[in-house]
Amino acid sequence: MTRLPPLTALRAFDAAVRTGNFTRAGESLHVTQGAISRQIRQLEEWLGKPVFLRQPQGLALTPAGSLLAHSLESAFGTIQDAVEQIGSLGARQRISVNVPETFASRWLAPRLGTFRSRHPDIDLTITTNPVPNQREAAQYDCLVMFLDQPWSKGASRLLRQEQYVAVASPHLWRNGEPPGLESATLLHVLAGARERLPLWENWLASLGLRHVDPRPGIAFSTMDQAINAALAGAGVAIVDAPMVVHELSEQRLRRIDGHELTATHGYWFVEPREPAQGTPAHRAVVALFQAWLL
Numbered sequence: 442m443t444r445l446p447p448l449t450a451l452r453a454f455d456a457a458v459r460t461g462n463f464t465r466a467g468e469s470l471h472v473t474q475g476a477i478s479r480q481i482r483q484l485e486e487w488l489g490k491p492v493f494l495r496q497p498q499g500l501a502l503t504p505a506g507s508l509l510a511h512s513l514e515s516a517f518g519t520i521q522d523a524v525e526q527i528g529s530l531g532a533r534q535r536i537s538v539n540v541p542e543t544f545a546s547r548w549l550a551p552r553l554g555t556f557r558s559r560h561p562d563i564d565l566t567i568t569t570n571p572v573p574n575q576r577e578a579a580q581y582d583c584l585v586m587f588l589d590q591p592w593s594k595g596a597s598r599l600l601r602q603e604q605y606v607a608v609a610s611p612h613l614w615r616n617g618e619p620p621g622l623e624s625a626t627l628l629h630v631l632a633g634a635r636e637r638l639p640l641w642e643n644w645l646a647s648l649g650l651r652h653v654d655p656r657p658g659i660a661f662s663t664m665d666q667a668i669n670a671a672l673a674g675a676g677v678a679i680v681d682a683p684m685v686v687h688e689l690s691e692q693r694l695r696r697i698d699g700h701e702l703t704a705t706h707g708y709w710f711v712e713p714r715e716p717a718q719g720t721p722a723h724r725a726v727v728a729l730f731q732a733w734l735l
Contacts, residue, residue, distance in 0.1 A: 446487045451513060453480035454492060458510045461499055534726045535564040539578075540585040542569045543665040544708060547684040549585075556733055563726055578713040583727050585734070589706045595713040600734055602707035603681040607644065608694040610674040619697035622650065626676030627658030628667045640679040647702050668694075710734060 445451075456466035456477070463477040470477070485491050492506030502510060540549060545567060553565070572578050572586065575594040584595075591597035613620040622645070632638045641655035661667045664680060671678040672693055682701070688694040710731050 446484055447480075450480045450484040450487070453477045454484055454506075454509065455513045455517060457481060457493070457500065458502070458506075458513075463500075533562050533564060534723065535566060536582040536723070536726055536730060537566040537568070537580070538583055538585070538730070539568045539570055539572060539581045541587050541708075542663045543668075543681075543684060544585055544587070545569050546665050547668070551687075556730075559733065560729060563729065565730075575713065578711070581713065582723065583730065584711040584713070586709050586711050587706055588709045592709060592711050595711045598710045598731070598735075600708045600710050601683075603704035604683065605640065605644065605679050605702040605704055606682045606685075607677055607679055607697045607700070608668075608671055608685060608689070609677045609697055610672060611692060611695050612674045613677075614695070619695070620677055622653045622677065622697075627655065628670050628676045628678035629658055629660040630664045630667050630679075631660050631662050643704075644679050644700075644702055648700060 452470065453466060453472075453476075456469050457463055460466045460469055463481070464474045467474045467477045481493065488505060488509075490505040491503050492509060494501040494503055549567065556563075556565075568581075570577075572581075572584060578584060578595060585600065586592055586597075588597075591599075609620055609625070613625070627641050629637045630640060637660055639655075641658075645651070645653050645655050658676060659670065661670065664678075664684065667678045668680055668685060668688070670676065671680070672688065677697060679702075681704075682689075685694055689696070712727065
């Protein structure tokens, strides 16, 4: 590794450049003018070149001194920024997170107590707004998005793919038998204003049930709404299993069979290219949140 000049000599040189003479440089560093002069002499001996021209009207930088002064200004600025960021790591931090509605209400919210117990100094603002473009995404520090591939407008990491199961209220069982799909009301989830996610089409195809028409039924804007409808006995829903863990364990919902289907879509953790706050300390907090989600 290349050796560097003594830091005390570099600090003395930087102070002399900023203040314009050795006396004021000494005052800024709480040392004598003679101490500054000795440090500058030591620096020049180390470099093998003068850094100042001593003139009657004051100090003037040599070409070597000018190059060093410019580099030190950048280097000391970087160090100062790092120190400030390290100091802010101990302070309270707030990050803004935008997530899908069902993910927020059925997966994230029940687990937030665990996150707060681990990271009591991190505050969260959680929203469930549509994010159609990069400019909208830049309002947030990070996002969880429901996608079938990485988002091209930010750094993306797959949290998990959805794992589908078919569920219904126990009230729909007759003589110990689950509701038949030929006659049951199918509960759907919309992918947009009108288009449905092909949950039932994919489910029935994976079972080879070509005789069951996947089109009739009731469509909802979110999976959370479809789950609530299933809880109320409105029909059979294809849902992401982790979203109904408690309902299944409490027997408020039951799986109609043992079949499972891994989705092509999943939940992706996304950091926008131009996040709401881009400081190193803030990015470190975002990284903690991402690690907890994983």
